[in-house]
Amino acid sequence: MSPARTTYDVVVAGGGHNGLVAATYLSRAGLAVLVLERLDHLGGAAVAAPSFPGHAARVSRHAQLASIPASVVADLGLDLDLLPRPEPAYPPLSPPSASYDAWREVWADAVDLAHVVEATVLEPLPLEREVRERLDPGLWRDFVTTPLATTLEQRIDDDLTRGLVGATALAGASFSLAEPSLRGNRSFLHHALGLARGGWRVPRGGMGAVTAALAASASDAGVEVVTGAGVSAVRGSDDAAEVTWHDGEQFHTVATRWVLADVAPWVLRILLGEGDDPETKPEGAQVKVDLLLDRLPDLASGDDPAAAFAGTLRLDSGLDAIEAAAAAAAAGEVPDAPPLEVHCPTLVDRSPLGAHAPDGQHLLSLLVQHVPVSLFTTDVVARQGLVVERALATLDRHLTAPLESCVARDADGQPCIEARLPHDVEAELGMPGGHPFHGDLDWPWAPNRALLDTPARQWGVASDVGSVLVCGAGARRGGGVTGIAGHNAAQAVLAAH
Ligand SMILES: Cc1cc2nc3c(=O)[nH]c(=O)nc-3n(C[C@H](O)[C@H](O)[C@H](O)COP(=O)(O)OP(=O)(O)OC[C@H]3O[C@@H](n4cnc5c(N)ncnc54)[C@H](O)[C@@H]3O)c2cc1C
Incomplete structure (x- = not known):
């Protein structure tokens, strides 16, 4: 299928849920937006389909739980019901016991920290020291600078209860929770942020309902979508870009002011012509x-x-x-x-x-x-x-x-x-x-010395090319079915356009 125009304000490479969120915000703001999706359907990892012949059941094939900020649902007018779960977690712990109390206290502290950070995730990135100043020093020490395994060993006496907390940091990548890289802490914070946002919830109708609601909202906003369009190259400078894709029969190229990449940053580098690097592959x-x-x-x-x-x-x-x-x-x-x-x-x-x-x-x-x-x-x-x-x-x-x-x-x-x-x-x-998050998660703030001289850098969605932004899970504050990366990439474009 050919696109309606030869030039766009924004081309979104990838029609995952974040790509749709970004596209809809920008189209509503009056920009001409084209979404290119390689598959014959939208949604990326936020989809459901029948899996078992003879049964109507639709399986949420990848993600099952979503934590989309209420303001994003309201801004986009999404016809979407995210249902809380009666038991957000089922620990085999019984109150009163020392384990139970320690478990509750660790979670209460983690969620306190997450509330402070959560208040910033739909804004330009705070600096690390700005977040730290808003927090009790003990929380910063326990969850940000001390490896998670050490904190759990210090605060909880029994191994099973430590593991119940630690397991929430195992989000699809393999690493030790004792690693000095603190990957486990970042993943744990990601989980806690979802809790602070109202929980990881079950979309009524299954995960496909998230994509259906976003696709309807994108369509209402006038977003143009081409499926079966595998993007093969992005050429960009600071203020313009070209995107090439193949539709199974022929190549197409359009010009655009902005490219938003809903593909992983590692894939984006290939599209930008850098070749694939096995060393850095997630x-x-x-x-x-x-x-x-x-x-x-x-x-x-x-x-x-x-x-x-x-x-x-x-x-x-x-x-x-x-x-x-x-x-x-x-x-x-x-x-x-x-x-x-x-x-x-x-x-x-x-x-x-x-x-x-x-x-x-x-x-x-x-x-x-x-x-x-x-x-x-x-x-x-x-x-x-x-x-x-x-x-x-x-x-x-x-x-x-x-x-x-x-x-x-x-x-x-x-x-x-x-x-x-x-x-x-x-x-x-x-x-x-x-990798479910397109790569390991970053801290949801900027390092103190970060150069935040463009809206893309301020919003944590920059790539190495000025006209190309990351709008998917691989953005800072991306990962999971939250729509936050899509929202933030759209805000960066609007701030610069
Ligand atoms: C098994 C599994 C379970 C998960 N469970 C959960 C969960 O319960 N809760 C949760 O919050 N998160 C979960 N996640 C993570 C979550 O699903 C993702 O982080 C999130 O869906 C990413 O959304 P996105 O829009 O950023 O990217 P994606 O969903 O990856 O979408 C990217 C889109 O780009 C398309 N694309 C790729 N290459 C090209 C190209 N060259 N040209 C055009 N299009 C292209 C893809 O087809 C895809 O549609 C899970 C992930 C997996 C894999």
């Missing part, structure tokens, strides 16, 4: 296993499964086990007991199951951590089988009967189980290494 480390169940399994503890699975159930994730899994992954092995996060979004909203789903049917997803893309360069099928087997074994240890007895069968009589490896995510979405 590495995702999460396998998602989706299952359709005829009924929820019974827990050996006797807890109500409807309560346990409605939040985020973390199993076998003591801090020692998490660190052992990180070490195994770093040594090139599938961990014996990879940390596991279990979600059942249909306990909050049954609509993704379809109108005629039998009572008791549910979608369950297992997020298996510390299984980096590098583990799957050989023996892919065998290693994928091993990961699924070990994840199910972890869950089974907590059930009265193996989960397999609850799994529905598809139209061909096969169990409804689907596993997606990091390189499947890369092949499907172009996320390098299957």
Whole structure:
């Protein structure tokens, strides 16, 4: 399909949720905006689709929970309902106990810190010292300058409770929470920011409803969208650019004042002509296993499964086990007991199951951590089988009967189980290494000495080329289904235009 014009104010490369947020803000402000999406549909990782033949259930294939600021939902007039979960997390802790109290205190402090930062994420970047001045020095020390594992060891006595907190920092990449690089702290803060924003919520209708609402809002605003358009080159200077794409039959090129990249920064560098650099390629480390169940399994503890699975159930994730899994992954092995996060979004909203789903049917997803893309360069099928087997074994240890007895069968009589490896995510979405955040997260503030001399730098969305901005997960304050990176890239364009 050809575009309507030869020149635009803004071309957005990639129609993920952030690309759509940016495009809609800018089109509403009167700019001519073209979105180019390589796939035949929009949404990137924020999509749902039927996965199991013979069943209507639509699986949120990648992301399941969203934390979009209420102001973005209101600004864009999104027809979207983000449902809170009854148990945001399900810790096997019981008050009163020292563990429970320590767990609550750590979270209360983390969320206090997150509230201060959260107030800045839709504004130009604060400097590090400006954030620090607004915080209790103890919070800064515990969550920003001390490796997360050390803080948890100092503040919580038992290993399992430390792990319940630490596991929230395992967001699809593999690293030790003791690392001096503080990657774990940045990831933990990202999670806490979502809590401060009102929580990580289940979109009514599944993740596809987020994209449907954004696409409708973009269309109302006059955004032009071309799907099946794989961008192959971006040439830019400080004040103009050209974007070339292929539609399966031929190349097209348009001129534009701004390019917004919803692709990962690592991919953007290739589009800008720098060649691919294996050294700096992001590495995702999460396998998602989706299952359709005829009924929820019974827990050996006797807890109500409807309560346990409605939040985020973390199993076998003591801090020692998490660190052992990180070490195994770093040594090139599938961990014996990879940390596991279990979600059942249909306990909050049954609509993704379809109108005629039998009572008791549910979608369950297992997020298996510390299984980096590098583990799957050989023996892919065998290693994928091993990961699924070990994840199910972890869950089974907590059930009265193996989960397999609850799994529905598809139209061909096969169990409804689907596993997606990091390189499947890369092949499907172009996320390098299957890294869910397009690369490791940055701190959500600017270093004290940062040169913030352009709106793009002030908003944390600059690339090396003046006319090209990052509007996706790889922006500072990007990552996750939040729309924040899209909002911020749009504000940077409006401030400069
Ligand atoms: C398995 C998994 C589970 C996750 N779970 C959660 C979760 O529960 N909650 C949460 O908040 N986050 C989650 N995430 C992370 C979250 O989904 C992403 O960070 C977020 O969706 C990124 O959105 P985006 O718009 O920035 O980029 P993307 O969603 O990556 O969109 C980029 C778009 O660009 C397109 N594209 C790529 N290359 C080109 C090209 N050359 N030309 C044109 N188009 C191109 C892609 O097809 C895609 O549509 C998860 C991610 C994964 C992979």
